[in-house]
Amino acid sequence: MSKVAVLAAGQTPFGTHNGKTMKDLFVEAMESALNSVDYSVDLTRIKEAFIGNLGAGGSQLGNPAALLMEHVGLHGVSARRVENACASSGFAFRDAVAAIKNGADLALAGGVEIMNDLPSPHQRYWLGVSGDTEWERTAGATFAGIYALIARRHMYEYGTPREALAMCAVKNHKNAVDNPVAQFRKAVSMERVLAAPTVAHPLGLFDCCPTSDGASVVILASEEYAKKVTDDPIWVMGSGAASDHLAIHDRDSLTTFSATRKAVREALDSAALSIEDIDFAEVHDCFTIAELLAIEDLGFFEKGKASDAILEGETSRDGVIPINTSGGLKAKGHPLGATGTGQIVELFKQLSGKAGKRQLPDVELGLAHNVGGSGATCTVHILGR
Amino acid sequence: MKLINVFPRFTLDMNEARDLGSIPAKYLRSMKLGYDEDATTLAVNAFLELKELYPGELEEIVLGIGSCEFNLGVFLQATALDETKVVVVNDGELSGITAMEKSFESQIPFIVVDSPSSEDVLVDAVLSSAAVAGWFEEHDSYRTGRAEGTKYSRPRYSSGVFTPSEEAVLLRKLKKYTGEVTVLVSYDVRAKSRINSVVHSVQCDLGFTGAVLPVLELSNPEINSGTPVRIVGSDAKVTLHSDFLGDVDVIYQNTPRNYPLSKYLLRRSLSPHDDPGRTPQGAYISTPVYLSESASRYRLEAVICPNCSSSFFPPRPRCKRCGGKTRPWKDLSRQATVYSITNILKGASPTEFDVLQRLEGEYLVAIVELENGSRVITQITDADIQDIDIGDPVKMVFRKIYNQDNMERYGYKFVKL
Numbered sequence: 001m002s003k004v005a006v007l008a009a010g011q012t013p014f015g016t017h018n019g020k021t022m023k024d025l026f027v028e029a030m031e032s033a034l035n036s037v038d039y040s041v042d043l044t045r046i047k048e049a050f051i052g053n054l055g056a057g058g059s060q061l062g063n064p065a066a067l068l069m070e071h072v073g074l075h076g077v078s079a080r081r082v083e084n085a086c087a088s089s090g091f092a093f094r095d096a097v098a099a100i101k102n103g104a105d106l107a108l109a110g111g112v113e114i115m116n117d118l119p120s121p122h123q124r125y126w127l128g129v130s131g132d133t134e135w136e137r138t139a140g141a142t143f144a145g146i147y148a149l150i151a152r153r154h155m156y157e158y159g160t161p162r163e164a165l166a167m168c169a170v171k172n173h174k175n176a177v178d179n180p181v182a183q184f185r186k187a188v189s190m191e192r193v194l195a196a197p198t199v200a201h202p203l204g205l206f207d208c209c210p211t212s213d214g215a216s217v218v219i220l221a222s223e224e225y226a227k228k229v230t231d232d233p234i235w236v237m238g239s240g241a242a243s244d245h246l247a248i249h250d251r252d253s254l255t256t257f258s259a260t261r262k263a264v265r266e267a268l269d270s271a272a273l274s275i276e277d278i279d280f281a282e283v284h285d286c287f288t289i290a291e292l293l294a295i296e297d298l299g300f301f302e303k304g305k306a307s308d309a310i311l312e313g314e315t316s317r318d319g320v321i322p323i324n325t326s327g328g329l330k331a332k333g334h335p336l337g338a339t340g341t342g343q344i345v346e347l348f349k350q351l352s353g354k355a356g357k358r359q360l361p362d363v364e365l366g367l368a369h370n371v372g373g374s375g376a377t378c379t380v381h382i383l384g385r
Numbered sequence: 386m387k388l389i390n391v392f393p394r395f396t397l398d399m400n401e402a403r404d405l406g407s408i409p410a411k412y413l414r415s416m417k418l419g420y421d422e423d424a425t426t427l428a429v430n431a432f433l434e435l436k437e438l439y440p441g442e443l444e445e446i447v448l449g450i451g452s453c454e455f456n457l458g459v460f461l462q463a464t465a466l467d468e469t470k471v472v473v474v475n476d477g478e479l480s481g482i483t484a485m486e487k488s489f490e491s492q493i494p495f496i497v498v499d500s501p502s503s504e505d506v507l508v509d510a511v512l513s514s515a516a517v518a519g520w521f522e523e524h525d526s527y528r529t530g531r532a533e534g535t536k537y538s539r540p541r542y543s544s545g546v547f548t549p550s551e552e553a554v555l556l557r558k559l560k561k562y563t564g565e566v567t568v569l570v571s572y573d574v575r576a577k578s579r580i581n582s583v584v585h586s587v588q589c590d591l592g593f594t595g596a597v598l599p600v601l602e603l604s605n606p607e608i609n610s611g612t613p614v615r616i617v618g619s620d621a622k623v624t625l626h627s628d629f630l631g632d633v634d635v636i637y638q639n640t641p642r643n644y645p646l647s648k649y650l651l652r653r654s655l656s657p658h659d660d661p662g663r664t665p666q667g668a669y670i671s672t673p674v675y676l677s678e679s680a681s682r683y684r685l686e687a688v689i690c691p692n693c694s695s696s697f698f699p700p701r702p703r704c705k706r707c708g709g710k711t712r713p714w715k716d717l718s719r720q721a722t723v724y725s726i727t728n729i730l731k732g733a734s735p736t737e738f739d740v741l742q743r744l745e746g747e748y749l750v751a752i753v754e755l756e757n758g759s760r761v762i763t764q765i766t767d768a769d770i771q772d773i774d775i776g777d778p779v780k781m782v783f784r785k786i787y788n789q790d791n792m793e794r795y796g797y798k799f800v801k802l
Contacts, residue, residue: 133668139762140738141750148727156775200733249760
């Protein structure tokens with residue numbers, strides 16, 4: 001079976017880009033991707049494009065893909081918007097992998113989201129539409145509330161201390177200091193995180209990722225094409241994806257995401273790897289509790305045991321299994337549609353030795369974990385050298 | 386046969402059962418009206434309580450609806466009255482009396498609802514106290530006197546204001562039966578009224594431009610030292626005149642929270658869920674859809690899979706376990722257990738609940754586990770976050786949820802047991 005390579009990956013800084021349109025951001029991301037490598041990429045070989053996006057900035061809900069194609073020099077390419085809430089570009093990436101396996105030389109996977117150029121009620125419109133509208137929203141809960149319910153239950157079932165959640169925020173902010181594209185590049189102390197105002201108990205302001213504008217683009221290639229331009233391609237070793245009950249009350253458990261478990265199982269199996277082989281990971285920390293759940297559900301730690309590992313620094317940059325060296329969603333930012341392929345960008349940088357001050361020494365296998373909403377959808381991708 | 390008298394805002398605060406001849410009376414303490422309550426929700430909750438007291442036995446009830454907004458359609462859907470006949474009495478501010486009379490005649494339970502407006506509620510409340518104290522039974526002249534146009538006649542009640550001497554007479558009679566004077570205070574921001582009597586005076590200078598909380602002054606020389614005076618309900622600030630010698634037992638004084646005036650006016654002039662057209666109503670559920678789901682929005686009607694006997698709430702067309710086609714089963718018990726709990730503060734609410742979050746500061750969202758193991762997300766009402774823990778028993782009540790398309794949407798919430 002022929003392999004799939006990641007040929008180039010880039011993104012805009014994530015943050016607040018007042019006055020920029022989706023087109024502007026996507027063009028920037030494309031340039032960043034093309035500049036991420038020394039070799040040139042023949043854009044005419046791109047056969048399929050998959051663009052992750054949730055709200056189109058409130059302005060272009062229909063046909064955004066076509067609009068973006070023409071502005072990045074890909075007029076005429078078969079393109080479509082992919083939507084699975086925050087996992088949109090993770091699924092865009094998966095679809096691009098499939099397109100390569102289906103015979104394309106090149107495929108584009110990316111994402112874009114504008115959230116901060118909107119008034120606050122419009123923002124919360126986007127954030128409030130990915131839970132179960134019929135039940136969760138009419139009970140008055142959007143994601144902060146839903147993840148808070150998960151956090152409270154996790155604390156009840158496993159005695160997870162508040163500090164373990166806070167430590168994820170501390171760690172990710174610290175990591176983002178060395179990430180030029182991160183939204184927040186200042187370290188925060190544990191005390192500050194614990195003292196932050198409550199958003200939905202037990203989650204406070206620093207347990208929640210920000211709203212962000214941004215775009216990311218990844219170009220994938222067939223094995224044949226990749227080997228023409230480089231001796232040392234970065235490969236997609238495995239891909240997995242799954243879905244789950246949308247409303248968390250319909251799941252058997254609140255404290256595990258079965259979609260993560262299924263997706264990582266498929267990704268590892270397709271790569272003939274086990275989780276212990278993975279050197280580092282970008283996981284979906286839309287809330288601190290989400291990072292904790294992720295590293296348990298992915299299998300890095302046993303259920304209920306992640307808190308100790310986090311507090312002991314095992315997931316820090318110089319720990320046993322560095323998690324979210326980019327700063328994660330918490331500090332790097334979370335433009336919903338662009339996050340998934342943004343994680344691929346970090347993996348690509350680390351694996352090609354281009355992660356600057358964040359560089360992890362001698363890494364060979366990285367994992368990207370992208371979740372939609374409160375776990376209704378999930379993709380896991382493994383990249384390696 | 387029991388009496389459940391449901392008046393918002395104040396309590397008929399007599400806890401022992403009183404024997405009104407053949408009708409034993411029992412009083413339920415009612416809470417100060419919450420932001421998610423109205424006449425409709427009170428009536429539904431009263432019926433649910435009645436139904437639990439007399440499972441399968443309720444053939445007929447009398448429903449007295451005062452001069453208030455009442456959604457009879459919602460009441461009927463929420464109570465799903467299959468075996469019970471309801472006689473609706475709507476007689477303006479006399480609804481309470483008429484419903485009670487009907488109930489006494491036919492020996493069937495009644496539910497009376499009304500909404501707070503200063504005079505009406507005072508009238509009804511005072512008269513209801515009299516009724517349950519047995520006063521009616523002994524004073525037929527009261528009833529006939531009304532019909533004949535005596536000083537207790539209908540027009541008098543319509544204006545809702547007693548002369549000091551009439552009120553004194555009534556209250557004296559009450560005192561004779563109850564051994565105490567019950568003073569009920571309520572007010573409505575829309576009313577501009579001044580109610581005075583020899584027993585009490587309530588100053589309510591109300592209106593949109595200025596409002597003061599009512600001040601209750603007790604200055605009746607008729608109340609001697611030693612007479613217990615019980616003040617129930619509402620937001621009265623009690624001051625005692627220096628010549629007052631009675632014993633005052635204040636059950637209910639002041640609003641529980643220190644409401645700034647602007648917040649109070651906002652609360653009374655706006656439904657808490659009202660945000661007229663300014664924010665986008667994202668994630669829209671249409672009115673026909675919402676109303677068609679009453680079995681799972683107003684009640685806990687579960688579905689069952691005939692194949693493997695698994696049951697589910699909220700309902701789903703296909704069984705989670707075996708994929709079989711489900712069918713409607715039964716209303717689950719109102720008792721549930723808290724599975725997880727959180728509070729929603731600034732920034733965490735969907736836009737439809739923004740105004741509520743701003744007015745109340747927070748509201749509680751929980752996942753509760755029902756009798757068949759199903760879990761559902763819902764709100765916990767009438768409680769603060771520190772009062773609720775995982776594992777606490779809770780009970781379903783009927784409340785207002787939010788406002789959409791200018792219509793109040795009702796549904797269930799849960800309260801701590």
